[in-house]
Amino acid sequence: MWAVYRKELNSYFHSPIAYVLIGFFVLLTAIFFYPYVMALYGDFTPVLSTMGFILLFIVPILTMRILAEDRKNGTEVLLLTSPTSLPKIILGKFFAAYTVFFVMTAITFVFPIILSFYGGPITPQVVGAYFGFLLLGAAFIAFGVFSSSLTENQIIAAVIGFVGLLIMWLADALAPVVGGFLGKVLGWLSLLTRYNDFYNGILGLGPVVYYLSFTGVFIFLTVRVIERRRWSQG
Amino acid sequence: MIEINKLTKRYGQIEAVKNISFAVHEGEILGFLGPNGAGKSTTMNIITGYLPATEGSVKVAGFDILEEPEEVKKRIGFMPEQPPVFKDMTVWEYLRFVSDLKYVPKNKQKSQLDDIMELCGITDHRNRLINNLSKGYKQRVGLAQSLIGNPQVLILDEPTVGLDPRQIIEIRNLIKSLGKNHTIILSSHILPEVQAICERVVIINKGEIAAIDTPENLSKGLNRAAKLTATIAGPQNQVSKLINDIYGVKYSDVLSKPGKDTVTYVIEADKDIDIRRPLFFAMAKAGYPIIELKSMDMTLEDIFLKVITVEEEVH
Known part of the structure; x- marks a missing residue:
């Protein structure tokens, strides 16, 4: 697993992808930081809420190549015929993408620190919101990895990832409109409701379990998709 | 195995x-x-x-x-x-990665990879990006892997x-x-x-x-008959008759006419009979010189085509 992890992490940082995405993410955080914090609230958590939305765009780009590229380049054969098992390979890839995400999130922690020089200390609410943000990222990345397993075209993988995440993001708003059973399902998939708890300062076990199981389910589904494809076609 | x-x-x-x-x-x-x-x-x-x-x-x-x-x-x-190579890695990085993937113990990796690279002739290319290698060298890296x-x-x-x-x-x-x-x-x-x-x-x-x-x-197994090609100078009808009179000849035919009075024949004989000597003496006696004599051994290529065409007929 760690062999795959190191390899993927290297390929992120050997190419411009990681730097561009991290730079872009930090820049956007800075842009939101100014009006929200300086002008309006003096509180960092609303910025994180907005960054959750930005993540919808960043994560699919981060994860689009992670499995699709192997299929296209024929390196999938190497991974699947090695004695390393498939779940370990997928987990290695997941953690590599997560590390990039973790780095970009860690850099944005500079903002609350700057704030703490002028305002009060870093509140537990901010820490809680960051904790929630890290969990949200795990769920997003698991879904991104999943969408990358569906196709060998990176652009399509990114679009599937983005559309899927967007639907889950909007699920709260869509659920009452759709109604019935489908509405209920959408409610389960709503990533946003649970996230709001965190940045409102509520740290419950429920959302933590929710995000972790969401992540687990999509990693499991990714393994299943690849297994299934091997059984059904070439 | x-x-x-x-x-x-x-x-x-x-x-x-x-x-x-x-x-x-x-x-x-x-x-x-x-x-x-x-x-x-x-x-x-x-x-x-x-x-x-x-x-x-x-x-x-x-x-x-x-x-x-x-x-x-x-x-x-x-x-x-x-x-199955990752183009954004160097040869060395790639082979190290595969070693990890195959659970080769860390302390043995270096000596093993040195041997393998030497064997596959890629030692000089170890620090090059795989993307920049030619097809032949990528193939060698694939073999090394x-x-x-x-x-x-x-x-x-x-x-x-x-x-x-x-x-x-x-x-x-x-x-x-x-x-x-x-x-x-x-x-x-x-x-x-x-x-x-x-x-x-x-x-x-x-x-x-x-x-x-x-x-x-x-x-x-598939070579049921010995086949020859012979280029002989002489009138075609007489030469043909002489060929067919030789003991063991199953079949003969004209393949081409390379010269004015020379003709190339294909001769098929029974598997265990060598007709080259009788052919020579028969022609020498009649005064028709053999310009060229070649045996058509069945190569694996012929066998392959034969096996596959037989298959085709069955279907």
Whole structure:
């Protein structure tokens, strides 16, 4: 697993992808930081809420190549015929993408620190919101990895990832409109409701379990998709 | 070492591999021959555990590929048709990664990789980005990758494709020397290659085994008649008559007329009779000089075509 992890992490940082995405993410955080914090609230958590939305765009780009590229380049054969098992390979890839995400999130922690020089200390609410943000990222990345397993075209993988995440993001708003059973399902998939708890300062076990199981389910589904494809076609 | 038992692979409606069985003994180099789309790669992908079989079983060193895939994968080095290389890595980084993937202990990696790179002739390219290597060198890196972890079995899917003639000879010699302590299955559609390297040949066509034997036995078994071409100067009707009068000649025909009064004949005789001497004396007696005399030995190429055309007639 760690062999795959190191390899993927290297390929992120050997190419411009990681730097561009991290730079872009930090820049956007800075842009939101100014009006929200300086002008309006003096509180960092609303910025994180907005960054959750930005993540919808960043994560699919981060994860689009992670499995699709192997299929296209024929390196999938190497991974699947090695004695390393498939779940370990997928987990290695997941953690590599997560590390990039973790780095970009860690850099944005500079903002609350700057704030703490002028305002009060870093509140537990901010820490809680960051904790929630890290969990949200795990769920997003698991879904991104999943969408990358569906196709060998990176652009399509990114679009599937983005559309899927967007639907889950909007699920709260869509659920009452759709109604019935489908509405209920959408409610389960709503990533946003649970996230709001965190940045409102509520740290419950429920959302933590929710995000972790969401992540687990999509990693499991990714393994299943690849297994299934091997059984059904070439 | 490798036992393949009633292996079938279906892709939806299409049967890529139909009920094939064969065994490969330890230390053997087996050639896998067939036209494009015959099911060579599919079979190899199944043996290595990349694709699951629809029916039948594959056992490597006694381990079933479906029941104990990791035990099998540990024992196999696979070189797919397209070298499975990551273009954004250097040769060294890539081989290190594969070593990790195959659980080669860290302290042994360096010496093992040094040996393998030397063997495959890529030591000088170790720090180059794989993307910048030529096709031939990518192929070598692909071969090097399959040797990592010193697997007992090597599965090589068209290992010499895309190489220049000198490299082909190098790689062939390399495979031959590897054959001393590895069991190798090698696929190819280059027939002389198989003839040169392999101890046994499996000819596969349309997903079925068409023939399986040593290259020598294959040419004996199918060579039912000895064939000659002879270019003789002299009037055609008389020469033809003389040829047909020779004991053992089954059939003769005119192939071409290269000169004004010279004719090239194809002569087929019974398998065990050498008609070259009687032919010479008959012509000498009649005063018609033999300009050229050639025996048409059946090459693996002919056998291959014959086996495959026979198949075609059956269907």
